[in-house]
Each structure stands twice: as structure tokens, then as C-alpha cells.
Amino acid sequence: MPPGPPIDWFPLWLSLRVAAISTVIALAVGLWLAWILANRTFRAKEVLDAAITLPLVLPPTVLGYYLLVLLGRASPIGHLYEWLFGGPLVFTWQAAVVASLFHSTPLLVKSARAAFESVDRSYERAARNLGATELRLFWRVTLPLVRRSILAATALAFARSLGDFGVTLMIAGNIPGRTQTVSIAIYDAVEGGNAATARVLVIIISVVALVILTLANRLTSNPFGPRQTAL
Amino acid sequence: MIQAKIRKRYASALDSAGFSLDLEFRAAAGVTVLFGSSGSGKTLTLDSIAGFVRPDEGRILLDDQILYDGAAGVHLEPRARHCGYVFQNYALFPHMSLRQNLEFAVERTPRLGRHRKVTEMLEKFRLAEVAGRHPYQLSGGQKQRCSIARALIGAPRILLLDEPGRGLDAPLRAEFYAVLRQVRQDFGIPMLLVTHDTEECFALADEMIVLREGRAVQSGSPRKIFEQPANVDVARLLGLYNLLPVEIRSLDPGRNASRLRYRDFELNGPYFPGRLIGDHVWLFVRPDQLSVAPRNGRPAFNQIPATLLRTVEKPERSRLEFAGDIAVEVPAGATEKYGGVKEWVVEFPSLDLRIL
Numbered sequence: 001m002p003p004g005p006p007i008d009w010f011p012l013w014l015s016l017r018v019a020a021i022s023t024v025i026a027l028a029v030g031l032w033l034a035w036i037l038a039n040r041t042f043r044a045k046e047v048l049d050a051a052i053t054l055p056l057v058l059p060p061t062v063l064g065y066y067l068l069v070l071l072g073r074a075s076p077i078g079h080l081y082e083w084l085f086g087g088p089l090v091f092t093w094q095a096a097v098v099a100s101l102f103h104s105t106p107l108l109v110k111s112a113r114a115a116f117e118s119v120d121r122s123y124e125r126a127a128r129n130l131g132a133t134e135l136r137l138f139w140r141v142t143l144p145l146v147r148r149s150i151l152a153a154t155a156l157a158f159a160r161s162l163g164d165f166g167v168t169l170m171i172a173g174n175i176p177g178r179t180q181t182v183s184i185a186i187y188d189a190v191e192g193g194n195a196a197t198a199r200v201l202v203i204i205i206s207v208v209a210l211v212i213l214t215l216a217n218r219l220t221s222n223p224f225g226p227r228q229t230a231l
Numbered sequence: 232m233i234q235a236k237i238r239k240r241y242a243s244a245l246d247s248a249g250f251s252l253d254l255e256f257r258a259a260a261g262v263t264v265l266f267g268s269s270g271s272g273k274t275l276t277l278d279s280i281a282g283f284v285r286p287d288e289g290r291i292l293l294d295d296q297i298l299y300d301g302a303a304g305v306h307l308e309p310r311a312r313h314c315g316y317v318f319q320n321y322a323l324f325p326h327m328s329l330r331q332n333l334e335f336a337v338e339r340t341p342r343l344g345r346h347r348k349v350t351e352m353l354e355k356f357r358l359a360e361v362a363g364r365h366p367y368q369l370s371g372g373q374k375q376r377c378s379i380a381r382a383l384i385g386a387p388r389i390l391l392l393d394e395p396g397r398g399l400d401a402p403l404r405a406e407f408y409a410v411l412r413q414v415r416q417d418f419g420i421p422m423l424l425v426t427h428d429t430e431e432c433f434a435l436a437d438e439m440i441v442l443r444e445g446r447a448v449q450s451g452s453p454r455k456i457f458e459q460p461a462n463v464d465v466a467r468l469l470g471l472y473n474l475l476p477v478e479i480r481s482l483d484p485g486r487n488a489s490r491l492r493y494r495d496f497e498l499n500g501p502y503f504p505g506r507l508i509g510d511h512v513w514l515f516v517r518p519d520q521l522s523v524a525p526r527n528g529r530p531a532f533n534q535i536p537a538t539l540l541r542t543v544e545k546p547e548r549s550r551l552e553f554a555g556d557i558a559v560e561v562p563a564g565a566t567e568k569y570g571g572v573k574e575w576v577v578e579f580p581s582l583d584l585r586i587l
Contacts, residue, residue, distance in 0.1 A: 122320055136338075
């Protein structure tokens with residue numbers, strides 16, 4: 001194997017950072033949305049659920065186009081962001097976070113809603129009957145009961161965030177050293193004939209994804225896992 | 232003391248027939264049993280009191296606090312109602328130890344008092360030794376005692392129990408009755424217990440309300456209800472009787488006697504005040520009040536020939552089931568000497584016959 005140019009590790013670190021931040025945000029937003037979908041009844045509920053799922057099925061270019069229009073420098077949100085942070089959002093690594101949010105949040109909402117709905121209603125009734133507020137019911141009863149499914153969903157969301165290509169390319173661009181995530185770097189490497197770099201990054205990403213999926217499977221295959229069966 | 236007037240309607244849907252609950256009752260300290268088959272509105276009644284379900288109209292008053300008032304638009308949150316609730320599946324939080332389950336119910340009390348209260352309850356319900364275990368590590372009886380302790384630890388003003396005896400075997404049942412009697416004595420609050428088990432009614436109930444299709448069809452002491460069910464539906468729900476459609480052929484108040492016609496047979500009974508000759512009524516008689524003998528020639532006085540379908544053995548009694556929905560209970564083994572005899576005569580004791 002001929003020695004290629006030294007591998008630029010920046011895209012890998014950027015991807016991990018983007019995925020981590022977007023997973024944390026997706027977790028907060030996703031749990032809240034899932035809770036509402038699982039516990040409230042309102043007319044537009046299934047419309048909301050469909051809207052949340054939409055990013056999973058739309059072509060990345062379509063989603064990227066929407067986001068460009070929505071967050072671009074000419075849009076109100078873009079203006080607000082510039083006013084708040086002193087610079088535009090599009091074509092920064094923060095835009096990559098937004099891009100991967102649109103992949104990780106739907107996954108989380110879907111799994112968390114199913115998890116919340118699987119909790120036996122009598123536990124929630126019991127908690128309310130014993131004087132718990134809705135907040136305490138959530139933190140002390142519901143969330144611990146679905147802990148494993150949520151963790152598994154979070155792992156999946158993280159893995160999914162690592163791999164976004166199209167949307168990131170459209171709203172964060174491909175600026176080496178600033179917005180170039182690992183999947184874009186792989187594309188670049190292949191295009192530029194830099195097979196060694198592509199190979200290494202591909203293997204790393206595959207291994208990370210495999211580890212995360214195995215972890216998620218272990219979490220979900222044992223719903224009453226060690227803590228609840230061994231204590 | 233609880234006073235409740237509850238109306239709740241569910242419109243019929245594709246997959247379910249409509250249902251309406253329309254119930255008014257009051258219950259003082261002691262055990263009041265809500266008795267009825269499934270779908271009679273028993274659990275819905277408990278859920279309305281606990282606040283899980285909002286009735287359409289009515290009023291629920293617990294001591295001097297209004298829990299629900301349809302006209303005034305009052306509907307307290309479940310957490311503000313001070314109703315202890317023992318769930319059918321116990322609903323002990325699986326991720327918490329038994330002690331944590333109890334602590335959860337008194338988290339608003341200061342820490343020191345909380346610890347004392349929990350320890351006190353654990354000891355009272357003989358759970359101190361297993362306090363650190365999780366629900367799945369407990370026996371059925373322990374789980375049940377824990378769920379009762381958890382419901383009571385916050386000093387509720389009423390205890391609601393949803394079919395608590397369900398799924399317990401005989402020794403556990405006896406223990407459960409003892410626990411509830413103790414609770415009745417120590418806490419002095421109304422206890423509303425939902426069941427469809429007649430044994431539980433006799434063992435526990437001070438008062439009993441029979442529900443059918445969302446209405447109270449009879450209420451009173453269990454003794455009184457079992458002696459004289461209000462109508463044939465109640466008698467069927469209680470499931471303790473032979474119910475036979477008969478026609479009154481003659482009535483003789485002077486000799487306290489009557490003659491009844493059941494199919495092709497005549498039976499002699501006591502005088503039935505307020506009935507007329509020709510009335511079609513239901514005769515009911517407890518299985519243990521009947522006696523049997525193998526059929527031998529013509530049936531004698533007050534005997535009806537019957538074909539034995541099966542014999543059900545119970546610990547102390549055998550239950551002989553005959554064609555025509557007649558059941559007779561005799562001391563265990565009393566009929567063994569007759570072997571496989573199929574044709575019998577059933578004797579009806581004149582003075583024990585009652586009608587509805």
C-alpha cells in the first residue's frame with residue numbers, strides 16, 4: 001500500500017462532537033415531544049407525529065432546501081441567530097448540528113413514544129394517587145421504567161447523527177477544517193483519489209456504528225435488565 | 232364517610248356497546264363491598280372517586296371535602312384527593328425497593344417523620360424483613376400487604392380496593408381477610424372493596440351494594456341480601472341458588488301452605504303473602520337445603536326426578552349437578568355408596584322454599 005498523505009483527523013472529531021451535541025438536544029426535545037404524543041389527546045396529534053417523522057423519509061436535498069430557506073441569512077430565524085450570536089448559522093459547524101438533529105430527533109421521538117405508551121397505566125395512576133405531581137411522576141416513575149429503551153434509542157440517534165451527508169452538505173457545506181464532517185470527508189477522499197484516507201475513515205465509522213448498534217440491541221433485548229432482576 | 236352520586240356515559244363505539252353508570256350511595260367507616268360481574272361499573276366507580284375518571288355529572292363528597300361536583304365544575308386532581316387505592320395488579324413500582332415504594336407515598340413529610348412512618352408501616356404489615364427487596368422478589372401475599380401499606384401510609388380518608396383477593400390461593404386469602412379486618416379496626420376509615428366473589432362478601436363486608444349494568448340493584452348487609460335477593464338477576468349474580476320458574480297453583484294462608492307447579496311436577500311450599508294464584512314466579516332454594524336419593528319407583532311427596540350430569544367434589548361437600556339447572560350439595564362422600572347411579576330424586580323442603 002503506497003503511503004498516502006497523512007490522515008486529517010479533524011472530520012472525525014467534528015462528527016463526534018456534532019453527533020454528541022445533537023443527541024443531547026434531540027434527547028431533551030424528543031423526550032418532551034414523545035411525552036406529549038403519548039399522554040395528551042389533541043386533534044392534530046397524528047399530524048404532529050407525521051411531521052416529526054417526515055425527515056426520516058424526505059430526500060436529504062429536500063430537507064436541506066427547507067432548512068436553507070428557513071435558517072438562511074434572509075430568513076427571520078437566520079436574522080435572529082445572527083443578532084444573538086453575531087454571525088450567520090448556515091455554513092458553520094453549528095449548522096451541521098441542526099442537520100443531524102433532523103435525523104436523530106425523529107428516531108428518538110418514535111422510540112420514546114412507544115416506550116412511554118408501553119408503561120402500564122396503573123403505575124402512573126398509582127403515582128398520582130400517592131400525591132405525585134406530573135413532573136415527579138415523570139422523573140421518578142415513568143423515566144426509570146423506560147430507561148433502557150430510551151438509552152437504546154439515544155444510542156441509535158447518536159449513530160444516525162454520525163452519518164449524515166446530504167443535509168449537512170447543503171446547510172453546513174464542505175469547508176475542510178471547519179464544517180467538513182466525516183461522511184463528507186470520505187466523499188472528498190474518494191473523489192480526490194485518496195483511497196487510504198477513505199478506507200481508514202470508513203472502517204472507523206463502521207466499527208463505531210457496529211458497537212453502538214450492539215449496545216442498543218443489548219439494552220432492548222433485556223427489558224428487565226440487570227438492575228431489575230439482580231438486585 | 233363518603234357520599235357519591237356518579238353519572239357517566241360511554242357512547243357505543245364500533246368495538247364496544249354503550250355503557251352508562253348511574254349510581255348513588257354512601258358508605259361509612261367499615262367495609263362496603265361493590266359486588267357485580269365484570270362490566271357492571273364497579274371499577275369505574277372507584278376510578279371516579281380516585282379522580283382517574285371524570286364523571287359526566289353528580290357529586291362526590293368525602294367527609295367534608297368535595298372531590299367532584301359536576302354542577303359547580305369541581306374535579307380535584309387525583310393527588311389532592313387523599314384516597315388510598317389498592318390496584319388490581321398492586322402497581323408496586325418495579326424499579327423501587329419495598330421501602331422506597333412506601334417512601335414515595337410520603338415524600339412531602341419531613342425526612343425524620345417519614346423514616347419513622349415507613350418503619351412503622353413496614354412493621355405493622357410484617358414487611359420489615361423484606362423492606363430492601365424489589366417487588367418481583369416478593370410473594371403474592373407480601374406484594375399485597377405492601378400495596379395496602381403504601382395506600383394507607385399517607386393517612387387517606389378512604390381506602391379503595393380493586394379486586395384485591397383475585398388470584399390469591401386459599402391460605403393467602405385467609406391471611407388477606409385478617410389483614411383487612413385489622414385495617415378496618417385500626418384505621419376506622421371507609422373501605423370500598425370491589426369484587427365478584429361471594430366468599431369475599433361474606434368474609435369482609437359490613438355493607439354490600441350489588442351492581443348490574445351500571446345500576447345499584449340492591450344494597451344492605453350481605454346476610455340480608457343472600458337471604459332475600461331483590462330479584463332474579465341479583466340471585467343469579469350471587470350464583471348460590473337453584474332458580475326454577477314456577478306457577479302458583481294454590482295458596483292457603485290458614486295452613487301456611489302453597490302449591491307450586493314446576494314443569495309437570497307439583498311442589499308444596501309455604502304461604503307467600505302478596506302473591507296471587509296463577510302468578511309466574513322464580514322459586515329459589517340453596518343447594519344445601521335440598522336432599523337427594525336414588526330414584527326408586529314413583530317420586531314421593533315434594534320430590535322431583537332428576538338426571539345426574541356430574542359430581543363436583545369440594546373439600547367438605549360434594550356438589551351434584553342435575554339436568555334442568557338443579558344443584559344439590561351434600562356432605563363430601565355422602566353419595567359415594569351409590570356408585571354410578573344416574574337417576575335420582577331431589578327432595579324440596581316445603582318450608583325453606585322462597586320465591587322472587
